[in-house]
Amino acid sequence: MAILMTRLVLASCAAALVASTSVACGPTYTMTPPNTFKRFEKARDFKLMTADGVALKAREVENYPRADLPFWVDALRRHLEARGYVTKGSTCFKTLKRVDGCTLDFLLPHGAEDWVMSETLFIIGKRIVIVEAAGPFDRFARIEADLKQSLTTFDPGD
Amino acid sequence: MNIRRHSVVAVLGVASLLVLVGFAPAASGEEATKRQTALTARMTIKVAHPDKARAAILQETKAARGFPALISGAHVRLKVPPEALNALLPKIAAHGLVLDKAMERVDLTQTISQLEAQLRSKTEILERLRGFLADSNVTATLAIEQQMNTLVGELERVKGELRVQRERSQWAVIDVSFNFEKRDRIIYVESPFGWLNTIDLRRFLWQF
Numbered sequence: 001m002a003i004l005m006t007r008l009v010l011a012s013c014a015a016a017l018v019a020s021t022s023v024a025c026g027p028t029y030t031m032t033p034p035n036t037f038k039r040f041e042k043a044r045d046f047k048l049m050t051a052d053g054v055a056l057k058a059r060e061v062e063n064y065p066r067a068d069l070p071f072w073v074d075a076l077r078r079h080l081e082a083r084g085y086v087t088k089g090s091t092c093f094k095t096l097k098r099v100d101g102c103t104l105d106f107l108l109p110h111g112a113e114d115w116v117m118s119e120t121l122f123i124i125g126k127r128i129v130i131v132e133a134a135g136p137f138d139r140f141a142r143i144e145a146d147l148k149q150s151l152t153t154f155d156p157g158d
Numbered sequence: 159m160n161i162r163r164h165s166v167v168a169v170l171g172v173a174s175l176l177v178l179v180g181f182a183p184a185a186s187g188e189e190a191t192k193r194q195t196a197l198t199a200r201m202t203i204k205v206a207h208p209d210k211a212r213a214a215i216l217q218e219t220k221a222a223r224g225f226p227a228l229i230s231g232a233h234v235r236l237k238v239p240p241e242a243l244n245a246l247l248p249k250i251a252a253h254g255l256v257l258d259k260a261m262e263r264v265d266l267t268q269t270i271s272q273l274e275a276q277l278r279s280k281t282e283i284l285e286r287l288r289g290f291l292a293d294s295n296v297t298a299t300l301a302i303e304q305q306m307n308t309l310v311g312e313l314e315r316v317k318g319e320l321r322v323q324r325e326r327s328q329w330a331v332i333d334v335s336f337n338f339e340k341r342d343r344i345i346y347v348e349s350p351f352g353w354l355n356t357i358d359l360r361r362f363l364w365q366f
Contacts, residue, residue, distance in 0.1 A: 049366075055362070055366050082347045083345055086257050110360075114338055134363065137206075
């Protein structure tokens with residue numbers, strides 16, 4: 001009986017561990033990427049890359065202090081400009097699921113090249129979902145229009 | 159003879175002083191000259207295709223009666239007539255995204271006037287010394303020739319400097335860069351909003 005109880009307890013713990021691991025895998029983002037991007041299917045994170053090195057990755061942070069999209073877009077722009085990034089442009093849009101998003105593009109010197117860093121923000125209640133993309137200026141320019149289109153298909157999940 | 163020798167010595171003395179000090183007062187009665195200015199415009203623009211943009215900019219410069227003074231992969235230096243500068247700058251800017259622009263204006267009027275006055279004075283002194291050669295003995299001739307050689311060297315220097323300054327006022331310079339000039343412009347600034355401090359290109363690439 002004692003042995004049976006021990007086995008039952010161990011089995012429950014294992015199940016709980018599996019469940020917690022599943023929950024801790026993180027949110028599921030979806031997006032129809034441009035053809036030139038390939039997803040790292042086996043990675044925990046939502047990340048994609050082109051053959052010539054333009055990278056894209058999504059993550060999220062806590063919306064703290066709680067604020068709306070215009071606030072965070074303004075704060076992000078001011079912070080990066082204070083650091084020396086040059087604002088290349090900004091666009092606000094609605095995704096296919098009617099979620100508001102804003103993209104800010106920045107230029108900066110990186111090594112021997114000048115790079116573009118693109119930050120797209122979605123505010124989902126207590127979460128800020130950030131889709132970041134970066135690449136050398138000439139390579140980013142080639143995928144820029146397609147990427148903007150793809151971002152409208154981004155689903156940050158619930 | 160003593161008076162003439164004293165005169166030669168006096169002129170040589172004055173010539174030496176003028177050569178050493180480099181002072182040449184402007185001739186009296188000169189009219190005020192038009193202001194002469196050196197114009198330099200600097201612009202950093204990002205373009206998707208630098209080769210195409212460079213070729214187009216060179217064409218536009220040629221149309222404005224200018225010429226390229228320096229061409230490299232990420233940088234061109236153009237010289238254009240000053241009156242064409244204001245019309246050409248927006249055409250160059252239209253080729254890409256302007257990251258940075260600046261204009262510098264230096265007044266060269268006084269510098270050029272002083273150089274012209276120095277040139278006149280030294281030339282006059284040289285002519286006077288030449289006049290003494292015919293009547294001087296061997297010792298005086300050698301002394302006069304030595305002073306003349308020094309003066310000729312000074313004259314060439316002044317002429318060269320004057321040419322440079324006149325060239326600066328005759329052509330406006332446009333420096334166009336296709337890359338950030340200051341490569342270390344990114345600094346660390348702490349934001350009170352914690353997650354903003356994680357927005358960084360190096361960090362993004364390292365954690366990708």
